[in-house]
Amino acid sequence: MDAVAPLCASRRTVAILENEPVARDTFRLRLDDPAMARSIRPGQFLMIRPANGSDPLLARPFALYDVIRDASGIPIAIEVVYIVIGRGTAALSRLRPGDGVIAWGPLGNGFGPPPDGPVVFVAGGIGQTPFLALGRWWLGGGAYGEGQPLTSRSSSATLLYGVRSKGLAAGVGDFEAAGIAVELATDDGSAGHHGYVTDLLARRLERGERPALVVGCGPPAMLAALSDLVEKFDVPCLLSLENHMACGFGACFSCVASIRQPDGSVDLRRVCVEGPIFPSRDVVRPPTGH
Numbered sequence: 185m186d187a188v189a190p191l192c193a194s195r196r197t198v199a200i201l202e203n204e205p206v207a208r209d210t211f212r213l214r215l216d217d218p219a220m221a222r223s224i225r226p227g228q229f230l231m232i233r234p235a236n237g238s239d240p241l242l243a244r245p246f247a248l249y250d251v252i253r254d255a256s257g258i259p260i261a262i263e264v265v266y267i268v269i270g271r272g273t274a275a276l277s278r279l280r281p282g283d284g285v286i287a288w289g290p291l292g293n294g295f296g297p298p299p300d301g302p303v304v305f306v307a308g309g310i311g312q313t314p315f316l317a318l319g320r321w322w323l324g325g326g327a328y329g330e331g332q333p334l335t336s337r338s339s340s341a342t343l344l345y346g347v348r349s350k351g352l353a354a355g356v357g358d359f360e361a362a363g364i365a366v367e368l369a370t371d372d373g374s375a376g377h378h379g380y381v382t383d384l385l386a387r388r389l390e391r392g393e394r395p396a397l398v399v400g401c402g403p404p405a406m407l408a409a410l411s412d413l414v415e416k417f418d419v420p421c422l423l424s425l426e427n428h429m430a431c432g433f434g435a436c437f438s439c440v441a442s443i444r445q446p447d448g449s450v451d452l453r454r455v456c457v458e459g460p461i462f463p464s465r466d467v468v469r470p471p472t473g474h
């Protein structure tokens with residue numbers, strides 16, 4: 185709990201630079217926050233709520249999408265990409281450049297250094313957002329946070345990206361520009377594979393591909409199917425969980441997940457502090473919904 189005081193202290197009002205639609209119901213929000221841009225690492229997140237008014241009162245968590253740099257490479261702003269789900273995200277979507285948000289972070293454990301070999305990201309819905317900065321970092325295309333520079337890099341990165349329909353796919357060009365290959369799956373067959381995104385990974389594993397690491401982010405049913413798949417083929421996998429959160433810094437326990445401990449027991453862990461990233465084998469999963 186030592187981290188709580190400094191994180192609370194970092195709560196501040198930040199100006200919006202851009203809030204642009206990038207896909208159906210989906211927006212890219214750029215925040216004028218050089219301090220956060222200098223310190224945040226891929227896989228970490230921040231809490232955001234509109235600065236004016238009290239509806240909603242609680243901030244919402246959003247993953248780092250990318251850090252924006254000036255011409256000399258100095259981090260000056262951060263971006264998140266969000267889809268409108270309910271009151272919080274609808275209120276964000278109505279904000280304009282110059283409006284303020286209250287934000288705090290960076291929060292969460294973030295990802296560690298890259299695995300040696302190819303990595304495959306598996307995203308469902310809006311779960312692609314943590315993977316742009318991560319892929320860029322692991323491929324050696326950019327430095328993040330105030331940590332040590334990378335001494336190794338991943339040999340390739342692929343995003344397997346599942347959405348309900350083509351119009352919901354956000355930022356495909358951003359991933360490709362960062363050197364991350366993208367394969368789409370859609371529920372309605374409007375683009376890419378007609379079916380589940382996990383089918384794309386299953387095909388690869390069945391034909392003998394063995395990524396050094398798989399990383400998943402998306403709805404619980406997708407993560408459960410992904411966990412079953414990687415377990416079957418004995419491939420290491422990390423999951424970035426998106427549990428509901430109220431505080432984001434460890435105080436309220438609204439975000440807990442059942443996590444298997446080293447001694448085999450299962451205990452509740454706060455996704456906002458001990459996560460959001462956990463090894464898939466440790467996440468106790470609900471039954472697969474598909």
Ligand SMILES: Cc1cc2nc3c(=O)[nH]c(=O)nc-3n(C[C@H](O)[C@H](O)[C@H](O)COP(=O)(O)OP(=O)(O)OC[C@H]3O[C@@H](n4cnc5c(N)ncnc54)[C@H](O)[C@@H]3O)c2cc1C
Pocket residue numbers: 229240244245246247248264265266267268269270271272273274310313314425426427428429460
């Ligand atoms: C670490 C983390 C990173 C995230 N990163 C992103 C991101 O980059 N982009 C993005 O769009 N979203 C992200 N999310 C999810 C985002 O925080 C929620 O979509 C948002 O809180 C919804 O707020 P709302 O007020 O619009 O919806 P609400 O009014 O709070 O909810 C509307 C409906 O959606 C359901 N719901 C809301 N949040 C969740 C959730 N997390 N899981 C399951 N059901 C939910 C509610 O039960 C309700 O039925 C992230 C979540 C976490 C924990």
Ligand code: FES
Pocket residue numbers: 428429430431432433434435436437438439440454455456457
């Ligand atoms: S959101 Fe409050 S403890 Fe995690």
